[in-house]
Amino acid sequence: xxxxxxxxxxxxxxxxxxxxxxxxxxxxxxxxxxxxxxxxxxxxxxxxxxxxxxxxxxxxxxxxxxxxxxxxxxxxxxxxxxxxxxxxxxxxxxxxxxxxxxxxxxxxxxxxxxxxxxxxxxxxxxxxxxxxxxxxxxxxxxxxxxxxxxxxxxxxxxxxxxxxxxxxxxxxxxxxxxxxx
Amino acid sequence: xxxxxxxxxxxxxxxxxxxxxxxxxxxxxxxxxxxxxxxxxxxxxxxxxxxxxxxxxxxxxxxxxxxxxxxxxxxxxxxxxxxxxxxxxxxxxxxxxxxxxxxxxxxxxxxxxxxxxxxxxxxxxxxxxxxxxxxxxxxxxxxxxxxxxxxxxxxxxxxxxxxxxxxxxxxxxxxxxxxxxxxxxxxxxxxxxxxxxxxxxxxxxxxxxxxxxxxxxxxxxxxxxxxxxxxxxxxxxxxxxxxxxxxxxxxxxxxxxxxxxxxxxxxxxxxxxxxxxxxxxxxxxxxxxxxxxxxxxxxxxxxxxxxxxxxxxxxxxxxxxxxxxxxxxxxxxxxxxxxxxxxxxxxxxxxxxxxxxxxxxxxxxxxxxxxxxxxxxxxxxxxxxxxxxxxxxxxxxxxxxxxxxxxxxxxxxxxxxxxxxxxxxxxxxxxxxxxxxxxxxxxxxxxxxxxxxxxxxxxxxxxxxxxxxxxxxx
Numbered sequence: 001x002x003x004x005x006x007x008x009x010x011x012x013x014x015x016x017x018x019x020x021x022x023x024x025x026x027x028x029x030x031x032x033x034x035x036x037x038x039x040x041x042x043x044x045x046x047x048x049x050x051x052x053x054x055x056x057x058x059x060x061x062x063x064x065x066x067x068x069x070x071x072x073x074x075x076x077x078x079x080x081x082x083x084x085x086x087x088x089x090x091x092x093x094x095x096x097x098x099x100x101x102x103x104x105x106x107x108x109x110x111x112x113x114x115x116x117x118x119x120x121x122x123x124x125x126x127x128x129x130x131x132x133x134x135x136x137x138x139x140x141x142x143x144x145x146x147x148x149x150x151x152x153x154x155x156x157x158x159x160x161x162x163x164x165x166x167x168x169x170x171x172x173x174x175x176x177x178x179x180x181x
Numbered sequence: 182x183x184x185x186x187x188x189x190x191x192x193x194x195x196x197x198x199x200x201x202x203x204x205x206x207x208x209x210x211x212x213x214x215x216x217x218x219x220x221x222x223x224x225x226x227x228x229x230x231x232x233x234x235x236x237x238x239x240x241x242x243x244x245x246x247x248x249x250x251x252x253x254x255x256x257x258x259x260x261x262x263x264x265x266x267x268x269x270x271x272x273x274x275x276x277x278x279x280x281x282x283x284x285x286x287x288x289x290x291x292x293x294x295x296x297x298x299x300x301x302x303x304x305x306x307x308x309x310x311x312x313x314x315x316x317x318x319x320x321x322x323x324x325x326x327x328x329x330x331x332x333x334x335x336x337x338x339x340x341x342x343x344x345x346x347x348x349x350x351x352x353x354x355x356x357x358x359x360x361x362x363x364x365x366x367x368x369x370x371x372x373x374x375x376x377x378x379x380x381x382x383x384x385x386x387x388x389x390x391x392x393x394x395x396x397x398x399x400x401x402x403x404x405x406x407x408x409x410x411x412x413x414x415x416x417x418x419x420x421x422x423x424x425x426x427x428x429x430x431x432x433x434x435x436x437x438x439x440x441x442x443x444x445x446x447x448x449x450x451x452x453x454x455x456x457x458x459x460x461x462x463x464x465x466x467x468x469x470x471x472x473x474x475x476x477x478x479x480x481x482x483x484x485x486x487x488x489x490x491x492x493x494x495x496x497x498x499x500x501x502x503x504x505x506x507x508x509x510x511x512x513x514x515x516x517x518x519x520x521x522x523x524x525x526x527x528x529x530x531x532x533x534x535x536x537x538x539x540x541x542x543x544x545x546x547x548x549x550x551x552x553x554x555x556x557x558x559x560x561x562x563x564x565x566x567x568x569x570x571x572x573x574x575x576x577x578x579x580x581x582x583x584x585x586x587x588x589x590x591x592x593x594x595x596x597x598x599x600x601x602x603x604x605x606x607x608x609x610x611x612x613x614x615x616x617x618x619x620x621x622x623x624x625x626x627x628x629x630x631x632x633x634x635x636x637x638x639x640x641x642x643x644x645x646x647x648x649x650x651x652x653x654x655x
Binding site: 016017020021024026029030032033034037038043046047050051054055058080083087114117118121127132133136137149150151164167168171 | 199212539567
């Protein structure tokens with residue numbers, strides 16, 4: 001709906017176009033796409049989510065109060081776009097396959113452990129995976145993750161704690177399995 | 182076992198290894214084309230919030246926006262005489278939609294139109310407004326515009342604001358019906374662009390409301406008023422606010438028009454007698470939330486009113502008590518999802534809450550209040566749809582919710598106060614922009630597709646069936 005607006009943004013189509021092009025540079029786009037692939041585990045979905053987010057950003061550009069905060073603002077939109085995709089999957093009887101390019105099993109123990117961890121990350125609930133990716137891939141602080149996801153810092157800490165516990169358990173189980181004859 | 186720090190490094194390494202490379206060039210190209218594909222939000226109507234929510238379901242629609250907003254006015258079912266027919270002295274409560282988001286977007290709300298006598302069914306006199314030129318056209322079954330907003334002041338008398346054609350170019354247009362939507366005649370419109378309700382980057386209008394046959398407003402983000410049934414329109418400003426302060430919602434009831442205005446980082450309510458253009462700001466402020474796209478819904482019923490702000494989750498609210506807006510704790514403030522409100526009387530409210538939408542989702546649930554919004558209690562089982570975005574209430578028992586399921590947009594209805602639900606309309610790949618009742622049996626909804634086409638649908642049997650009007654004679 002309506003938000004405080006930077007009067008310098010979006011008053012004319014030409015200015016909006018120029019502002020959008022400047023703010024949505026390749027680095028911002030790449031970061032958004034990478035985040036989406038990690039959350040969604042599917043490149044086609046990640047492309048669509050990134051495009052949806054960019055479209056939303058374009059349409060709401062007039063509501064961006066501070067252009068210097070575009071990346072954080074757009075980051076929240078990307079988070080929402082990914083959540084939308086995940087919810088759409090829940091409503092459709094769709095079996096989500098892991099992108100083979102994003103995780104391929106390997107016989108090597110070190111790589112197998114990494115693959116186990118990657119699979120475990122992908123198996124996390126969406127809420128847990130979201131905070132793990134934002135904290136450990138995007139390198140956001142707990143407070144920044146809280147702002148990005150719209151939940152409290154305490155909730156973020158709790159989700160991180162449980163997510164890491166789940167991941168550690170998965171890796172430990174894999175290690176234990178490999179150590180057996 | 183590895184230390185926490187060591188394990189976190191391992192997690193980081195795993196994520197870096199799993200992350201994709203750069204965004205594909207074709208994606209960059211698609212995004213680069215957005216400004217040319219979406220050249221002017223002004224050409225679209227309101228309803229961004231609704232569309233954003235519905236687009237989740239509409240897998241085909243990667244697009245997240247829309248073009249519609251509408252006002253729906255509903256008669257206070259509790260005040261209706263038996264048989265639902267109005268009397269000359271009946272107080273008409275109106276319920277409708279206003280304010281847009283999310284989607285940006287158009288939100289349901291309510292207003293009451295307390296005319297001592299029913300508004301005239303006679304179309305307004307010839308217009309002197311500049312665009313489009315004034316003379317009302319002959320009535321026809323065709324609406325002849327792409328609807329963005331609709332308002333009724335009686336079962337028969339309504340107006341639709343939308344995008345029409347002026348010498349081949351898109352322009353704001355208004356149609357009036359005096360027979361409950363069966364035929365429509367062109368009347369004058371403000372000289373303004375139709376814009377999406379949630380977009381403030383350009384001046385224009387996205388919604389329309391009338392209090393009676395003479396007094397009406399076109400708004401969002403600009404504010405225009407007519408006091409001669411739409412023959413002439415004047416642009417208004419509100420004292421104490423910047424000239425370009427955005428009107429985000431507007432409803433009218435009991436001889437007063439209330440407008441929600443964005444004042445800096447707060448929403449405030451400005452109220453005026455319907456015939457005076459004398460808006461006074463309320464003291465209460467509802468802060469803008471932290472999410473990217475806040476939306477405000479204004480609901481009026483008789484002398485009561487409610488303002489609720491969602492910004493992904495319920496952020497805050499205000500309530501009209503004894504003629505003054507005061508702070509109010511809206512329903513579902515703790516469910517980690519948005520709430521959508523409707524009122525069928527000053528005491529009977531219905532809230533559709535998307536419980537856990539931004540946390541652990543448990544679906545949409547209906548909450549009812551029988552004391553004017555002081556206390557809400559969950560009613561019945563979960564509402565059988567996803568992402569409710571609109572709700573309308575014809576009475577304590579009859580509640581219609583707009584949202585989506587696997588087939589696309591749907592309307593579901595309960596006729597027993599939420600105990601049981603049924604799908605009453607499958608609307609396909611569209612966004613539901615507004616939903617409301619104009620009487621206990623007559624209701625309205627506007628749908629918008631991703632390609633920009635919009636339709637007005639009406640029910641004449643209390644929400645059980647819905648048919649398009651204005652396109653085939655409805």
